[in-house]
Amino acid sequence: xxxxxxxxxxxxxxxxxxxxxxxxxxxxxxxxxxxxxxxxxxxxxxxxxxxxxxxxxxxxxxxxxxxxxxxxxxxxxxxxxxxxxxxxxxxxxxxxxxxxxxxxxxxxxxxxxxxxxxxxxxxxxxxxxxxxx
Amino acid sequence: xxxxxxxxxxxxxxxxxxxxxxxxxxxxxxxxxxxxxxxxxxxxxxxxxxxxxxxxxxxxxxxxxxxxxxxxxxxxxxxxxxxxxxxxxxxxxxxxxxxxxxxxxxxxxxxxxxxxxxxxxxxxxxxxxxxxxxxxxxxxxxxxxxxxxxxxx
Numbered sequence: 001x002x003x004x005x006x007x008x009x010x011x012x013x014x015x016x017x018x019x020x021x022x023x024x025x026x027x028x029x030x031x032x033x034x035x036x037x038x039x040x041x042x043x044x045x046x047x048x049x050x051x052x053x054x055x056x057x058x059x060x061x062x063x064x065x066x067x068x069x070x071x072x073x074x075x076x077x078x079x080x081x082x083x084x085x086x087x088x089x090x091x092x093x094x095x096x097x098x099x100x101x102x103x104x105x106x107x108x109x110x111x112x113x114x115x116x117x118x119x120x121x122x123x124x125x126x127x128x129x130x131x132x133x
Numbered sequence: 134x135x136x137x138x139x140x141x142x143x144x145x146x147x148x149x150x151x152x153x154x155x156x157x158x159x160x161x162x163x164x165x166x167x168x169x170x171x172x173x174x175x176x177x178x179x180x181x182x183x184x185x186x187x188x189x190x191x192x193x194x195x196x197x198x199x200x201x202x203x204x205x206x207x208x209x210x211x212x213x214x215x216x217x218x219x220x221x222x223x224x225x226x227x228x229x230x231x232x233x234x235x236x237x238x239x240x241x242x243x244x245x246x247x248x249x250x251x252x253x254x255x256x257x258x259x260x261x262x263x264x265x266x267x268x269x270x271x272x273x274x275x276x277x278x279x280x281x282x283x284x285x286x
Binding site for chain 1: 141142144145148149151152153156157178179180181182183184185187188189190191192193195196197199200201202207208209210211212213214215216217218219220221222223224225226227228229230231233234235236237238239240
């Protein structure tokens with residue numbers, strides 16, 4: 001973010017929270033968002049697809065996981081506790097300000113998303129020959 | 134929380150933890166166990182007691198890190214999913230001096246200036262794109278790793 005604001009890098013794909021104040025101040029310009037549809041918290045920013053960059057849609061997700069061996073009854077209990085927290089008005093307000101869309105749902109739904117993303121990244125790392133460092 | 138305080142994982146953990154403490158009448162403690170792009174914290178949850186008292190809050194790095202870093206395990210296959218908490222788009226930000234105001238203009242700029250689509254400085258290699266057209270050259274360093282700690286407050 002600092003390198004972008006200073007102009008050392010001319011463009012960067014980043015999380016939205018730290019960039020929004022700079023966008024509002026005019027020190028940087030946000031020209032697109034990566035999700036398939038405009039996020040409810042970023043209604044004025046066009047998606048990459050709308051801007052003509054087709055086939056590029058990705059979303060960062062934030063989720064809870066338990067250690068291997070955690071009994072299903074405990075998983076269900078924690079799922080309910082975290083799920084309930086997502087209905088709290090103050091939390092929803094803070095999430096909106098942080099450009100974070102509350103999701104919730106079942107452990108199975110998260111499992112499907114996480115495994116699908118893992119398969120996607122496995123393919124991308126192989127096809128683009130991505131290496132760390 | 135496998136990344137530092139102030140980031141987006143920390144943000145969702147503390148928001149949920151605060152509400153849960155209130156709703157459950159039991160203190161939820163957020164612990165940041167950072168290092169190695171989040172893998173130290175994620176690994177520690179792999180080995181934690183499965184007693185319901187330890188919960189990992191992670192982001193999609195849990196799905197990408199195993200492949201990028203060639204880890205011996207895939208977190209999405211060994212950790213047990215509990216709940217999807219929040220989603221966030223990434224945004225493409227440009228510096229005003231680039232003179233680009235839309236994705237269309239950005240793509241046109243990249244086509245006109247192939248040299249511009251070059252690797253970013255090392256200090257900025259944190260989910261940083263170097264422009265379309267920069268990928269597909271293995272070893273050029275242009276395929277930056279999304280695994281380094283991301284500042285997403």
